[in-house]
Amino acid sequence: xxxxxxxxxxxxxxxxxxxxxxxxxxxxxxxxxxxxxxxxxxxxxxxxxxxxxxxxxxxxxxxxxxxxxxxxxxxxxxxxxxxxxxxxxxxxxxxxxxxxxxxxxxxxxxxxxxxxxxxxxxxxxxxxxxxxxxxxxxxxxxxxxxxxx
Numbered sequence: 001x002x003x004x005x006x007x008x009x010x011x012x013x014x015x016x017x018x019x020x021x022x023x024x025x026x027x028x029x030x031x032x033x034x035x036x037x038x039x040x041x042x043x044x045x046x047x048x049x050x051x052x053x054x055x056x057x058x059x060x061x062x063x064x065x066x067x068x069x070x071x072x073x074x075x076x077x078x079x080x081x082x083x084x085x086x087x088x089x090x091x092x093x094x095x096x097x098x099x100x101x102x103x104x105x106x107x108x109x110x111x112x113x114x115x116x117x118x119x120x121x122x123x124x125x126x127x128x129x130x131x132x133x134x135x136x137x138x139x140x141x142x143x144x145x146x147x148x149x
Contacts, residue, residue, distance in 0.1 A: 072125060075125050075129060076120075076125065078129070078132075079116065079120065079125070079128050079129055079132045082132040082133060082135065082136040083113055083116055083117065083132050083135065083136075085136055085139060086109060086112070086113050086132070086135040086136050086138070086139040087113060089109075089139040089140070089142060089143045090106060090109055090110060090113070090139060090142075092143075093106060093142060093143075093146050097146070098146065101145075102142060102145050102146060105138055105141065105142045105145070106142060108138055109135055109138040109139055109142060112131050112132075112134045112135035112138060113131075113132075113135045115131050116128045116131035116132040116135060119131060
């Protein structure tokens with residue numbers, strides 16, 4: 001490729017590609033350095049915003065508040081129902097009769113149920129709600145996939 005480039009260069013027929021680079025020190029093939037641009041005034045960056053004051057040493061940080069749920073008892077009941085249904089479906093499915101995709105779905109289902117139960121134990125109802133909803137949807141999908149076989 002380089003030999004071809006050396007032959008074609010004087011005729012002005014050289015095509016330069018990303019993978020063809022001339023060897024260093026080849027006369028006439030080293031590009032000229034770019035011309036220096038005229039000096040321009042560069043504006044200075046804006047001053048950084050001041051940091052918030054630090055709390056005094058020994059004080060406790062402010063607690064992180066979870067979103068408030070309108071009716072916690074009703075939400076707890078819905079979460080428990082979804083988790084019970086997901087557990088029931090997971091218990092009826094024989095993993096040995098499942099394909100690889102369904103086994104992965106069952107594993108994800110079990111993880112969602114476990115995480116939802118952990119969130120319930122921490123009284124994190126919004127997270128438990130989302131996780132139990134995902135578990136129920138996976139359980140329904142797994143049930144329909146298992147019965148279709």
